[in-house]
Amino acid sequence: MRKVAIVGAGMTKFVRRALETPKELSYEAAKITLDSCGLTLEDVECIAHGTAPDAFDGLHQNGEYMVDGCGGWNKPTMRVYVGGGTGIHAVVHGWHHVASGLFDTCLVVCEEKMSSALPHAQAFFLTIFDSITERPLEPNLLWIFALEMNRYMERYGYTKEDMALVAVKNKLNGLKHPASQFTEEVTVEDVVNSEMMAYPVSRLDVSPVSDGAAALLLVSERVARRLTDKPVWIEGVGWSLDTAYWATRDLYYPRYTDTAARMAYEMAGIREPDKEIHIAEPYDPFGYKALHHMEGLQLSPRGKTVQLLHDGHFDIDGNLPMCPSGGLLGVGNPIAAAGTMKVCELFWQLRGEADGRQVPGNPRLGVAQSWGDLMQVSSVVVTGI
Amino acid sequence: MEDKIKVAGGTGLSAQDISSGKIFLTEDSLDCTYAWDTGVAVNRYLEELKKGKIIATRCRKCKRIMLPPRLFCELCFIPCPDWQYVQDSGIVNTYSICYVHWDASRIGKDEKPHLPAVIEIDGAAPGMGIMHILGEVEPQEIKIGMRVKAVWKPEAERSGSITDIKYFKPC
Amino acid sequence: MAIMERNSRNIDNRYWNPGFKAFPVKNVYTAGAAGQRFFEEIKNNSKILGSRCEKCELTYVPARIYCERCFNRLEEKNWIDVGTEGTIYSYTLLFQTQNGEPRENPAVMVAVRIADGLLIHRLGEFSAADLEIDKPVKAKFKPKEKRKGCIEDIDYFKPIK
Ligand SMILES: [Zn+2]
Ligand SMILES: [Zn+2]
Numbered sequence: 001m002r003k004v005a006i007v008g009a010g011m012t013k014f015v016r017r018a019l020e021t022p023k024e025l026s027y028e029a030a031k032i033t034l035d036s037c038g039l040t041l042e043d044v045e046c047i048a049h050g051t052a053p054d055a056f057d058g059l060h061q062n063g064e065y066m067v068d069g070c071g072g073w074n075k076p077t078m079r080v081y082v083g084g085g086t087g088i089h090a091v092v093h094g095w096h097h098v099a100s101g102l103f104d105t106c107l108v109v110c111e112e113k114m115s116s117a118l119p120h121a122q123a124f125f126l127t128i129f130d131s132i133t134e135r136p137l138e139p140n141l142l143w144i145f146a147l148e149m150n151r152y153m154e155r156y157g158y159t160k161e162d163m164a165l166v167a168v169k170n171k172l173n174g175l176k177h178p179a180s181q182f183t184e185e186v187t188v189e190d191v192v193n194s195e196m197m198a199y200p201v202s203r204l205d206v207s208p209v210s211d212g213a214a215a216l217l218l219v220s221e222r223v224a225r226r227l228t229d230k231p232v233w234i235e236g237v238g239w240s241l242d243t244a245y246w247a248t249r250d251l252y253y254p255r256y257t258d259t260a261a262r263m264a265y266e267m268a269g270i271r272e273p274d275k276e277i278h279i280a281e282p283y284d285p286f287g288y289k290a291l292h293h294m295e296g297l298q299l300s301p302r303g304k305t306v307q308l309l310h311d312g313h314f315d316i317d318g319n320l321p322m323c324p325s326g327g328l329l330g331v332g333n334p335i336a337a338a339g340t341m342k343v344c345e346l347f348w349q350l351r352g353e354a355d356g357r358q359v360p361g362n363p364r365l366g367v368a369q370s371w372g373d374l375m376q377v378s379s380v381v382v383t384g385i
Numbered sequence: 386m387e388d389k390i391k392v393a394g395g396t397g398l399s400a401q402d403i404s405s406g407k408i409f410l411t412e413d414s415l416d417c418t419y420a421w422d423t424g425v426a427v428n429r430y431l432e433e434l435k436k437g438k439i440i441a442t443r444c445r446k447c448k449r450i451m452l453p454p455r456l457f458c459e460l461c462f463i464p465c466p467d468w469q470y471v472q473d474s475g476i477v478n479t480y481s482i483c484y485v486h487w488d489a490s491r492i493g494k495d496e497k498p499h500l501p502a503v504i505e506i507d508g509a510a511p512g513m514g515i516m517h518i519l520g521e522v523e524p525q526e527i528k529i530g531m532r533v534k535a536v537w538k539p540e541a542e543r544s545g546s547i548t549d550i551k552y553f554k555p556c
Numbered sequence: 557m558a559i560m561e562r563n564s565r566n567i568d569n570r571y572w573n574p575g576f577k578a579f580p581v582k583n584v585y586t587a588g589a590a591g592q593r594f595f596e597e598i599k600n601n602s603k604i605l606g607s608r609c610e611k612c613e614l615t616y617v618p619a620r621i622y623c624e625r626c627f628n629r630l631e632e633k634n635w636i637d638v639g640t641e642g643t644i645y646s647y648t649l650l651f652q653t654q655n656g657e658p659r660e661n662p663a664v665m666v667a668v669r670i671a672d673g674l675l676i677h678r679l680g681e682f683s684a685a686d687l688e689i690d691k692p693v694k695a696k697f698k699p700k701e702k703r704k705g706c707i708e709d710i711d712y713f714k715p716i717k
Contacts, residue, residue, distance in 0.1 A: 018395055021586065032394075034627065073625055119489065119581070133427060139487070140489075146501075147502070150481060178392045247516045354390070412583070412585075
């Protein structure tokens with residue numbers, strides 16, 4: 001396998017409802033990414049593309065529809081889809097294109113336009129439940145997250161206030177992100193007292209519905225050396241899916257994240273992730289999920305994560321900053337684009353370009369992770385300089 | 386100096402933009418329904434539910450007694466032709482109290498919250514839960530680890546469905 | 557309902573709250589940055605706009621905000637009035653409705669070539685002899701007060717006699 005570098009990143013603003021069509025959003029993110037490294041579409045050999053369910057955009061075979069906005073006209077283009085995991089999985093997918101030696105440049109583009117879905121994007125998730133043994137119970141998407149969160153809290157004695165702190169911290173980080181859809185700080189009380197959706201999940205524990213796109217340019221070492229003196233290397237990739245019989249595994253621990261992370265760390269030569277990694281961007285569609293994933297990513301001992309959170313360990317100036325971008329809770333959650341946004345963040349952070357959110361101390365190694373399908377998939381990317 | 390963080394596009398529309406009619410929108414919905422075959426293993430499961438019994442399959446290799454029953458063990462990837470009845474009781478592995486409908490709309494004032502739970506069924510492998518709902522219980526009384534038992538529909542009303550169990554109640 | 561039958565139709569099993577016939581979801585699509593401008597022009601001025609990429613020597617219809625080949629942004633200055641006439645690039649006669657039921661009279665759909673783009677639309681005010689590839693056609697707009705800023709603001713295309 002060849003070394004693969006990220007040499008450009010870009011994204012649209014994340015907004016509740018965008019004027020642009022899905023392909024226009026893709027174009028904006030892809031174009032500014034190419035502009036950022038002084039390249040044109042001619043320099044791009046292939047496209048790795050991702051969007052989550054077709055149902056959000058309301059366009060079946062969304063990949064084909066999107067192709068021109070991704071820069072895929074007359075080029076080898078492939079779409080991947082693993083639900084919420086798509087945004088980072090597409091980066092893994094793009095990595096394969098370059099690492100294999102088949103291509104020297106690959107443009108990764110992820111997009112989601114959730115505002116198209118009515119009455120609510122959540123409604124479209126009904127069809128992910130088992131059609132025979134679960135759907136007759138009239139399940140709601142929130143059920144599975146609420147069930148998982150409750151199990152996780154019970155297992156370690158965490159409280160709703162503990163979980164709320166993640167939303168508070170991530171939203172605070174997100175205020176400094178130029179693409180964020182939020183403008184206001186929230187407090188633990190705000191989160192805990194926000195409308196109860198499905199106990200223990202309150203409204204502000206949940207990331208918003210968003211429209212947006214994000215992109216990255218991946219290149220081989222040879223091209224990277226020519227383009228920039230600050231390449232960010234993809235040091236390791238990993239991905240894994242657990243059984244779709246989600247109720248038959250204990251939900252307190254994300255085994256799929258564990259497996260995916262170990263795969264990526266092994267490739268990156270990382271033995272002690274909690275000591276070696278400087279920045280973590282775990283997937284945080286819900287507050288508890290960030291902590292749950294930190295444990296799965298081996299970045300925090302099981303059951304000790306809340307203590308570390310309270311101690312400021314995960315703050316921007318802490319030992320292991322968590323979601324300096326603001327994450328899905330702080331920037332927004334256009335599903336596939338949100339995952340890619342996390343790798344964009346690592347790119348900017350490791351190059352020292354993250355402005356007001358910059359993690360101090362010249363961070364050199366970061367990990368980003370996304371999660372999806374029926375609470376069963378993780379995709380992990382480790383980047384370094 | 387140029388911003389290093391590259392952000393372009395993503396033009397936010399307000400509710401006002403939409404309601405004013407200034408923004409051109411097209412609406413469409415699909416008028417289609419699906420019918421799913423229940424499959425071999427789940428078909429037997431439903432037949433037994435109709436009789437008021439819960440049946441599982443057993444993996445000869447990892448020894449898991451699996452619910453819902455399946456023709457193959459997804460861990461060992463071998464066929465599992467052995468059937469075994471389990472109890473209609475179990476413990477609450479986790480639960481939620483849900484105040485929104487499937488489409489994210491809020492439940493009505495007089496509507497009771499939904500009480501989904503993962504229930505580890507007695508006789509199945511440890512940790513083998515199924516998703517179902519709880520009933521005959523006040524939401525604040527539900528505890529993880531609580532023992533529950535199936536409340537079945539009257540035999541005449543059963544149709545061979547997971548809803549032949551109305552809900553699980555504390556016991 | 558017998559178990560051995562396909563027993564999982566959501567309607568039969570009351571998967572949804574009473575009153576729901578099927579999976580009652582829908583999508584709403586914005587016309588987009590380009591579409592907003594494109595349809596405004598149709599709605600207010602009965603004009604069809606294209607956008608031209610000088611580099612690729614292509615004029616896109618409907619107009620877009622970017623060229624898919626070279627990824628150049630197609631700005632204000634690249635947007636041009638392409639007129640309301642085109643030629644029949646291809647056509648089809650539809651003998652069935654969308655749901656597969658027979659139609660009494662076949663509907664005629666045409667792909668109209670305007671500049672380098674194609675618009676799919678209905679054909680109207682025509683005779684059988686007009687159904688010919690390369691036949692010139694012209695957009696027939698709905699009355700202004702009935703226009704909504706969508707492709708239906710063009711009622712149909714009709715042959716130029
Ligand atoms: Zn087994
Ligand atoms: Zn061009």
